[in-house]
Amino acid sequence: MLVVGSVEEVQKVRWVDGNLTWGLVPTMGYLHAGHLSLVRRARQENDRTAVSIYVNPTQFAPTEDLDKYPRDLEGDLGLLRDEGVDLVFTPTDRVMYPPGFQTVVEVQEITRLLEGTSRPTHFRGVATVVAKLLNIVQPAHAYFGQKDAQQAAVIRRMVADLNINVQIVVCPIVREPDGLAMSSRNARLTHEARRQAPVLFRALSTAQGAYRDGERQASVLRAHMQSTIAKASLARLDYVSVADPESLEELELVTGGALLSLAVFFGDVRLIDNLLLE
Ligand code: AMP
16 A cells, blocks of 8 residues: 655556556545445445545634544554555645645535535535545545535536546445444544434434324424434534435425435534435
8 A cells, every 4th residue: 555645646656557447535534434435335346446634624614623633644544554445645735735726616506505504615625625636536436425415415516517537426324333423523522422422313313204104394304303402411403404415405395305414513523414315
């Protein structure tokens, strides 16, 4: 496994044999089983697999947890080595945003809803860094988690709109045994907050149960999620949503599919989760 920090080194490895297909898994590190599920899928579907580890500052607002974001590069490299990854790209900020950098990628409508309401500059940072990573590695496939459902929708939109030559693959959410969606941020929860955090999945499951029992009013499904979250004393709800899975517009009635999603603070740790109603 090669670990490189410069764009030139990536491209040198990438183009040793231009006939080989590459899969790219972009991450911010502090890897867990959710990330590794993407890596395994990439390994299955490509000749070579690249993983990027980069905590991208432009997707964090000044008030957010950039400085506190957990990091463990040595641990991450050990896990990736065990998975048989070929190339790890660990750029610095100076490599990604050298002096003079002044271009951004802005996906417009779907970035204003859901996460975008609370984090208005987040997806500009995400789209820009992912566009750069796709251009640097030029993979046949790039792998993202359904955990960040809106991010996946934004990336798909960007790739279609800018004619980027890559197939976006979205992989299912990997959860802890108690239902909590795996996330690097879970490591920052206090003991008691960690104990309460499965309430996100419980809220989604309660709404799903109501849907299965025939409830189609989105407002009722939202109320189920809200009242479940309210039972966790440390949880502070940011939003709950029942939205169209593609446009991400809020629904009144669930007639086709729907994306149930929510964001909840435990102290300064913000967790998100979602569930698709088919
Ligand atoms: P991050 O390091 O948080 O930026 O995540 C890197 C990629 O892993 C993103 O595409 C995430 O959606 C995905 N991911 C994170 N957590 C999970 C999870 N629990 N299950 C599946 N994919 C995940």
